[in-house]
Amino acid sequence: MVDLSTEGQLDTVQMMVNMGPQHPSTHGVFRMVLWVDGERIVDLEPHIGYLHRGSEKLCEGELYVQIVTLFDRMDYISNLNNEMIFCRAVERLMGLAVPERAEYIRVILCELNRVASHLLFCGTFGIDAGAMTPIMYAFRDREKIQSMFEAVTGARMMHNYIRIGGVKGDVPDDFSQRMGALLKVLRQGINETDKLLSFSEIFLARTKGIGVIDAETAIAYGMSGPSLRACGVPMDVRKDEPYSVYDRFDFGIPIGEKGDSWDRYYVRVEEMRQSMRIIEQALEQMPDGPTITPSRLVLRPPQGEVYVRGENPRGEIGVYLVSNGADKPYRVKVRPPSFCNLMAIKELLKDTYIADAVVILGSLDIVLGEVDR
Amino acid sequence: MLGNLKGLMVTFATFFRKPVTYKYPQEHKPIEDRYMGFPVLMWDEKVEEPYCTGCMVCVRYCPTQCMSAVMKDNPLHAEGKSTRRKIVDSFEINLGRCILCGICVDVCNFDAIEMSHEHELSKYARNDNRTNLPRLLEMGRSYQKESGWKPKPVKETKPEPETKTEEAVEAEN
Ligand code: SF4
Ligand code: SF4
Numbered sequence: 161m162v163d164l165s166t167e168g169q170l171d172t173v174q175m176m177v178n179m180g181p182q183h184p185s186t187h188g189v190f191r192m193v194l195w196v197d198g199e200r201i202v203d204l205e206p207h208i209g210y211l212h213r214g215s216e217k218l219c220e221g222e223l224y225v226q227i228v229t230l231f232d233r234m235d236y237i238s239n240l241n242n243e244m245i246f247c248r249a250v251e252r253l254m255g256l257a258v259p260e261r262a263e264y265i266r267v268i269l270c271e272l273n274r275v276a277s278h279l280l281f282c283g284t285f286g287i288d289a290g291a292m293t294p295i296m297y298a299f300r301d302r303e304k305i306q307s308m309f310e311a312v313t314g315a316r317m318m319h320n321y322i323r324i325g326g327v328k329g330d331v332p333d334d335f336s337q338r339m340g341a342l343l344k345v346l347r348q349g350i351n352e353t354d355k356l357l358s359f360s361e362i363f364l365a366r367t368k369g370i371g372v373i374d375a376e377t378a379i380a381y382g383m384s385g386p387s388l389r390a391c392g393v394p395m396d397v398r399k400d401e402p403y404s405v406y407d408r409f410d411f412g413i414p415i416g417e418k419g420d421s422w423d424r425y426y427v428r429v430e431e432m433r434q435s436m437r438i439i440e441q442a443l444e445q446m447p448d449g450p451t452i453t454p455s456r457l458v459l460r461p462p463q464g465e466v467y468v469r470g471e472n473p474r475g476e477i478g479v480y481l482v483s484n485g486a487d488k489p490y491r492v493k494v495r496p497p498s499f500c501n502l503m504a505i506k507e508l509l510k511d512t513y514i515a516d517a518v519v520i521l522g523s524l525d526i527v528l529g530e531v532d533r
Numbered sequence: 534m535l536g537n538l539k540g541l542m543v544t545f546a547t548f549f550r551k552p553v554t555y556k557y558p559q560e561h562k563p564i565e566d567r568y569m570g571f572p573v574l575m576w577d578e579k580v581e582e583p584y585c586t587g588c589m590v591c592v593r594y595c596p597t598q599c600m601s602a603v604m605k606d607n608p609l610h611a612e613g614k615s616t617r618r619k620i621v622d623s624f625e626i627n628l629g630r631c632i633l634c635g636i637c638v639d640v641c642n643f644d645a646i647e648m649s650h651e652h653e654l655s656k657y658a659r660n661d662n663r664t665n666l667p668r669l670l671e672m673g674r675s676y677q678k679e680s681g682w683k684p685k686p687v688k689e690t691k692p693e694p695e696t697k698t699e700e701a702v703e704a705e706n
Contacts, residue, residue, distance in 0.1 A: 226596040229634045293544060300553050307565065314569035314648065320634045328635075332567070356543045359536035457594070457640060 172197055177514070181210045185288050185518040188528025192505075192517070199513050206505055211532040219492035224250055224324060224459040227492070232318045234494065235530040237280055238473045240266075240273040240309075243322040245470045246492075248403065249479040250324045252468055253461040256453055262326035263405045264446040268339070269312065269321070271435040271442075275346060276305040277473035278428045278435075279353070281525045285425055286357050288522030289366040294357045301349035308342055324459065326452030336443055343436055350432050358426060367422040371508045371520035374419060381504040385475025385497050386427045387524055391419035397471040409441045421523035428525070458487045474498045474525055494533060498526040566680075569635050569648035571628050573673035574666070575682065580615045582607070583670055584645035584684070587621035591637035591646060599630035600637065621645075624669060628654055629662035644684045649676035 180191035189210035195203040215234055219227050231242040244266055251258060258266075283298030306316045312331050313321035321328045332338075357363055373383075375391040388395055396413045398406040414430035416423025463485040469478040475497030482491040501524050508520050555562050575584045587604030605622035609615035637646050651672055656662055664672075676682065 222596060223594070225636065226594070229596050229632060229636075293540075297543075303553075307562075310568055311565040312567070314565075314567040314635065315633060318632065318634070320636070328639075352543050356540040360540050361534060361536050364536070 174202055179517065181207075185522065186528075187284065187522065187526055188531075190502075190521075190526070190528055190531070192509075192521075194509075194514065194517065196514055199515070201509050201512055201514055201517060204506060204509055206502065208499075208502075208528075209532050211528045213533065215533045216492055216494060219489055221488060223457075223487055224461070224489070225457060227489070228323065229318070229320050232320060233529065234496070234533055235472065235474070235477075235498070235527050236317060237527055238273050238277045239317060239319055240269050240313075240322060241470065241472045242477065243319065244270055244404075245468060245472070245477050245479050246481075247322050247324045248470065249466055249468045249481045250459065250461060253464060253466045253481060253483055254324075254455075254459070256325050256455060258326055259450045259453060260405075260447050261330075261449045262451045264442050265327050265331055265451065266322055267404055267406065267409075268439050268442045268446075269309070271438045272305055272308065274435045274473045275350075275432045276302050278432045279305075279350070281428055281473075282353050282357065282425070285519075285522045285525075286363070288518050289363055291357055291360070291363060294353050297349065297353050297356060301346055301353075304342055304345060308338065311338070323452060325455045326450070328452075330451050339439065339443055343439060346436060347433075350429065354429055358429060364422065366516075366519055367420065367425060367523070369418070369420050369422075370516050371421045371424075371512065371523060372419055373504060373508055377507060378419065378504065381507065382500040383475070383504055384500060385472065386431060387424055387475065387501045387504075389413065390416035390423035390427045392417060397469055397476050401469070403468070403470055405442075406438075408445065409438045411435075411438050411441075421519055424523040424525075460485060460487050469495070472497050474527065474530070475501060494530075496530040496533065498524070498528075499531045502526050502531055564650050564652075568650055568652075569633050570650045570652040571631060571633065571648070571654065571664075571672070572626060572635075572637055572646050573649040573651065573676055574621075574624060574669040575645055575647055575673045575677060575684070576670055577684075580609060580617075582609055582615060582617070583621055583666075584643050585621040585624065585641075586617055586619045586643055586645070587624065588619075588642070590640050590642065594636050594640045596634060596636065597630050597632055599627040601625050621666065624666040625663055626669065627660075627663045629660075647673070647676065647682060649673070650679065651676070 174195050174197050177194045177196050179194055180186040181189040191207040193205040194201050215230050218230055228243050228246060231246045232239045235242050279298045279302045283295030286294035309319065310316050313319035373391060375393050378388050378391045392415050394413045394415050399413060411434045414427050416427050461483040463483060465482040467478060467480045469476050477497050478495035480493040481489055484490040509517055577584050587602045589602050592600050592602050602624045603622040604619045607615055607617050607620035610618050635648055638648055649672055654662060
């Protein structure tokens with residue numbers, strides 16, 4: 161055997177590698193400055209703010225009905241979840257009751273949105289790990305969900321459908337049948353994506369045991385959602401603090417074991433199945449009735465402040481709303497789940513190989529529109 | 534090995550299915566009824582004039598401030614042909630800035646503006662998407678023809694927005 165050790169002959173020098181902001185696998189415009197020693201990451205510095213639009217500040221200059229459109233654009237992959245959280249904040253502040261049917265429509269659409277978001281994640285995560293096929297399958301199914309949204313809300317992505325006090329309009333007449341058909345297709349599609357990717361040996365080698373974080377550290381960093389549940393912490397706002405009508409459904413919270421990239425991926429796959437269970441139950445229980453509590457167009461919530469939280473596909477999203485009784489809010493603060501999850505990136509990437517950086521970052525499922533706001 | 538083979542089986546099974554891709558410029562995906570394309574102005578065929586009175590409520594509520602409207606006295610009202618005392622003189626929507634939120638449709642008291650199915654609007658020059666009144670009405674008429682749009686019966690016109698309008702005016706003062 162030839163002696164390949166270079167000890168005592170060569171010095172290694174740390175090198176700075178700039179990753180992003182125009183790197184396809186940073187899922188937006190996110191920049192990391194990596195200090196590498198050969199292939200190993202020694203240190204890194206994340207830079208955010210390339211997509212900063214000042215949404216929170218913009219909210220202070222808009223009427224309450226107009227702010228919903230801003231929330232649409234914050235996390236542009238799970239728009240309906242974001243709309244819902246803002247509307248809930250205003251409703252709580254005003255003490256506005258939401259009709260039962262509207263709550264069910266909201267839950268159905270939000271869960272559908274969760275499936276769409278996770279499908280996109282499965283596809284892009286496959287690409288991050290070097291598998292090109294799954295994204296085709298994921299997009300095929302996501303496209304069907306988008307068509308469904310188009311039929312209900314009128315838009316494929318920026319819906320502005322969930323309104324303060326309810327939803328914009330009732331669902332179309334053939335909603336239940338179409339949803340039934342859609343769920344069947346989705347179930348098959350998710351199984352296919354699952355079969356294609358989850359247990360492929362190459363994928364397992366790229367993700368198992370990569371980017372491990374333990375529960376305490378994850379909680380200390382403020383992680384939430386699937387990324388935290390992958391560490392084995394069954395924390396889900398839908399269960400812990402049921403809002404809307406989530407307490408009426410029977411669904412499980414999938415958790416992972418080790419908190420590695422694969423767990424973070426598979427928790428999401430399982431979550432899609434649970435979401436579909438919720439949708440099925442909601443479709444069965446959905447009552448008839450009005451879909452919106454009429455309120456004035458220029459809302460003037462009473463003076464006060466409120467914090468509401470909910471479960472976004474990426475984790476716990478919270479809205480802190482302060483009103484001084486005017487027609488525009490005094491302050492809107494968002495607790496964005498992907499921003500908090502991204503906090504742990506330094507911990508996750510230290511001492512890993514540079515090739516794994518992309519996989520680990522991808523497994524956090526960040527949306528830069530929400531990180532930078 | 535087994536996991537990879539399973540994945541290959543999925544790919545293989547897909548060979549026998551119909552392709553799902555629409556070859557876009559040649560082939561269009563069907564549009565749902567509720568699809569919200571760019572806003573257009575509607576044309577009252579009975580009186581041969583636009584529904585829009587230029588009241589500017591939509592302009593005030595548009596989150597992107599992409600529209601403008603000017604009102605004038607309605608000549609047809611003086612002749613006794615129309616019930617509208619005021620009518621729109623000029624109207625412009627910068628469709629390049631419109632975010633398709635549909636708020637203008639919700640707030641209009643006269644059913645004058647609707648979200649059409651128009652969604653392909655590539656232009657060569659930067660400001661070509663600033664659409665003026667004749668063009669908006671033309672788009673509106675083709676949408677009316679295509680979808681069989683009818684104004685809401687008078688009884689159903691929401692009385693509420695009226696109060697809202699006053700309030701908005703108040704808020705402005
Ligand atoms: S609110 Fe309706 S009637 Fe008034 S300017 Fe706008 S489109 Fe015209
Ligand atoms: S759809 Fe929204 S952005 Fe577009 S013109 Fe109407 S109010 Fe303005």
